[in-house]
Amino acid sequence: MIKRPRLIYSDAFKSYEFAPDHPFHPLRIELAMDMIRYCNWLKDDQIVPPEPCTREDLLTVHPTGFVDAVHAASTTEVNPLTLRMYGLGTDDTPVFPGMDDAARLVVGATLQGAKMIMEGQTDHVFQIAGGLHHAHRHRASGFCIYNDAAVAIAYLQRQHGLRVAYIDTDAHHGDGVQSIFYDDPSVLTISIHETGRYLFPGTGNVEERGRFDGYGFSVNLPLEAYTEDDSFLELYEQSVGALLEAFQPDFLITQNGVDAHHLDPLTHLCLTTRSYVQIPRLAHQWAHKYCKGRWLAIGGGGYDHWRVVSRAWPIVWAEMNEINDYGPIPEAWMQKWQSQSPVDLPPNILDGEDDFAPMPRRAIITDKNRTTLQRVMRDAQKLVAERHTNE
């Protein structure tokens, strides 16, 4: 029996909406899903509707006070000071009606993806609405309420005793997942992101490496602003591959934020679809090489909904299904959406070679990133491999 990849989706994901003009808008998911369908990359039996997680599932990661506050704020007025304490009620992460249900659905879907893989239904799952990597144990942050990846990782650890590798290529630092497993050597978190000098959450320095038993199991590669494909891919390929070899994970989770693209309005990295083809392609290979194929891909950031998210997430799904002729954007998709888009839509799934002018100071940016890579990799493999064999 061929175990076909699964995609977790239903329109219920649209309930995770802070405000009509908020950048983390469910339209992102809708545009990407529509593209996948119009490209004919999805069979009906590959779609699995999401199920919400339970309170107990949340409590494997989040404390009761926080879970209760989110629940209360979804239905009644809660003291603004209490909300602030939990990172809620800000302009970035405002409270909205039904917030608790919407957030539980996202967490449930990611957990479901991990369970489907462990129960042998499939090897690869794409949870397009997941990737809420800024949520901390005790507080919401940066559009993220609960940490879906952390709940799935906690399940994999407790129910199956697995070692999990979490790779985060969102342009923002994966601070929530890192902090939740900061002293845990059974979870390797690797985050490649724009340096915190210029944007939130400000963390993700090379020196953040974990603590106690987990020292060496948090890895950060902060990139210079205006980093382009070649330099990004150099760091991605040379760090992640070597670290996975040292760690020998049982399960791979990738956070596929696509806000490092040239067109993204919230960050200053300058990738193109060339990176967004290569990121899941290598992840796919690593999943087979180290994890018996177990690969759960989750979404993440991405704020140019029309031109970037609509193309980059379908590429993740195509890679899972070993589809690699991307071609032009289907005419029907174009007709459906162009009139609503405030910007001209690109003609093809992939960016053209010359779509973007080279960035000024490319050489020095590349050199700085390479220096970062060297600083990280000087002893990163050794730290992970030593602890691994000492267990």
Next chain:
Amino acid sequence: MLVEEIMERNIHYVGPEASIWDTLMLSNEKRVRHVPIVEDGKLLGIVSDRDLRDVSPSTLVDGDTLLLRSTKVKEIMHTNLITVHPLDAMEDAARMIYDHRIGCLPVVQEDHLVGMVTTSDLLHAMVDVMGVSQPGSYIEIEVPDQPGALLEVATIVKEQNTNIISLYITPGKREGYRIIVLRVATWDPRAIIDRIGQAGYTLLFPVCFLNQGGVK
């Protein structure tokens, strides 16, 4: 910020009769480069770790520490002292360290030594002032060196109901201009950036042609 806000109050010092050896040990143990010599609370002199090493035997020969143990620190201490007052400004202290090419300033109040300020303390204070210890969305704007520019920029930030994490102004790279460096407390600074552009100021960071999306 005043010296009293950034100075180290927990001072490691010796008396004038202490041996050079004891002073050297204190410097090593407490990891301080400058040891003040104090009697009855009054500052008599100072020695640096370099002064102490200068009088120590080379590690390449079998040195005898007898002389270090028998010589008093008052024999080698500097007495021509440059000190600051707790109410001096941090930037004045920085200026003195820079002008005199020294690494540390004893803080003296009513003839008594009350603290020490080192270059690291000053750097640390500067990092705090720049707000680097807190996250923020970074914006760098070139403005004409005229009254009102800062007010206009701050008003734009306020109109978006956003907090300013830190702000500093540097001399511009061009004659007649200054650079305002702002860090604002929002993940999505697009509205602020757009309005700063509309007000006619030049954005140095982020370079605006990159963000073609604009406010949706």
